[in-house]
Amino acid sequence: MDFDEIVVRTDRLDFPALAAGDGPVVVCWHGFPDHPLTFAQLAEHLVAAGRRVVMPFLRGFHPNTIDDLTYSDGITLAADAAAVAAALGGTVDMIGHDIGAGMVARVAAAWPERLNRGVTLAIPPPPTLATTLWDPAQQQRLFYLFLFAVEGVAEAVLRKDRALIDHLWSTWSPSLRLDDAYRTWIHKMYGDEKYIANVLKIYRANFDPTRMDPALAEYATRTEAPASKPLLVLGGAEDGCIDPKFFASAHEALAPGSEVEVLPGVGHFLHLEQPGTVAARVLDWFA
Numbered sequence: 001m002d003f004d005e006i007v008v009r010t011d012r013l014d015f016p017a018l019a020a021g022d023g024p025v026v027v028c029w030h031g032f033p034d035h036p037l038t039f040a041q042l043a044e045h046l047v048a049a050g051r052r053v054v055m056p057f058l059r060g061f062h063p064n065t066i067d068d069l070t071y072s073d074g075i076t077l078a079a080d081a082a083a084v085a086a087a088l089g090g091t092v093d094m095i096g097h098d099i100g101a102g103m104v105a106r107v108a109a110a111w112p113e114r115l116n117r118g119v120t121l122a123i124p125p126p127p128t129l130a131t132t133l134w135d136p137a138q139q140q141r142l143f144y145l146f147l148f149a150v151e152g153v154a155e156a157v158l159r160k161d162r163a164l165i166d167h168l169w170s171t172w173s174p175s176l177r178l179d180d181a182y183r184t185w186i187h188k189m190y191g192d193e194k195y196i197a198n199v200l201k202i203y204r205a206n207f208d209p210t211r212m213d214p215a216l217a218e219y220a221t222r223t224e225a226p227a228s229k230p231l232l233v234l235g236g237a238e239d240g241c242i243d244p245k246f247f248a249s250a251h252e253a254l255a256p257g258s259e260v261e262v263l264p265g266v267g268h269f270l271h272l273e274q275p276g277t278v279a280a281r282v283l284d285w286f287a
Contacts (some may be wrong), residue, residue: 031098045279173267
C-alpha cells in the first residue's frame with residue numbers, strides 16, 4: 001500500500017504524517033524504537049474496512065520537527081495527540097503503541113472530547129504502568145529506561161552502533177522476524193545524533209520535572225489517573241518489555257466498559273506480528 005505524505009497543521013505544531021484511505025479517521029501513534037510505518041500492515045486492513053488512517057511522527061521524530069522537542073514529557077505528547085485530533089475533525093478514533101499508547105490513554109483521561117474510541121497496544125494504562133516499577137523482574141526488563149537516564153553513558157551506547165535497538169526488538173517480540181529493509185530504516189533513524197538526543201529527552205522526562213511543560217501542569221492530575229472513557233487494551237503474551245501479568249490488573253485503572261486482552265503468540269509489536277488479528281479486534285471495538 002502507498003501512503004501519502006501529509007502535514008497536519010495544529011495550534012501546537014505542524015505534524016508530518018503518512019496517510020491512506022477514505023472514511024472516518026483513525027490516528028495511529030508510534031513508539032520507540034519505531035517509526036509510523038510499523039502500522040502499515042494494520043493500516044491495510046483498516047483502509048479495506050473503509051477507514052482513513054493517519055500515522056503522524058511523534059514530535060521530534062521527523063526532520064521537520066527534530067528541533068521542536070523542548071518539553072518531552074508524556075503530557076506534552078498527549079496534548080499533541082489531542083491537537084491533531086482537533087485538526088482532523090475534532091473527535092477521532094486513535095490507536096497508540098508503546099509511547100503512543102500512553103498518549104492515547106492520557107487523551108482519554110484529560111481530553112476525552114477529542115477521542116471517539118481508543119485502543120492502546122503493548123502498554124497498560126498509566127496508573128497500572130506506574131506500579132510495574134516496583135517489581136524487580138520488571139525493573140530488569142526496563143533496564144534501558146534506567147540506562148537512558150545516565151547522561152554520557154546512554155549517548156555512548158546509542159552512538160556506538162544499533163546493537164541495543166536490535167536487542168530491544170528481538171527480546172520484546174521474540175517470534176518476530178523483522179524485514180531487513182525495515183531494520184535498515186530503523187537503524188538509520190536511530191543512528192542520527194538528533195534522534196538519539198530526542199529519544200533520551202523523552203525517557204529522561206520520566207525522572208526530570210524540568211523537562212515537563214509548566215503550561216500543561218494543570219492536566220497532570222487527570223492524565224495520570226484512570227480515564228473516564230473506555231479503552232481497548234491489547235497486550236502480547238510473549239512481550240519481553242512489559243510482563244503480560246500486569247494486564248490482569250489493568251481494569252482497575254480503566255473506565256467501565258473497557259476491555260483488556262492478551263493475545264497469544266505475539267510480543268510487544270503485536271500489530272506488526274498479527275495485523276489481521278489486531279485489525280479485527282480493533283474494528284470490532286470501533287464499531
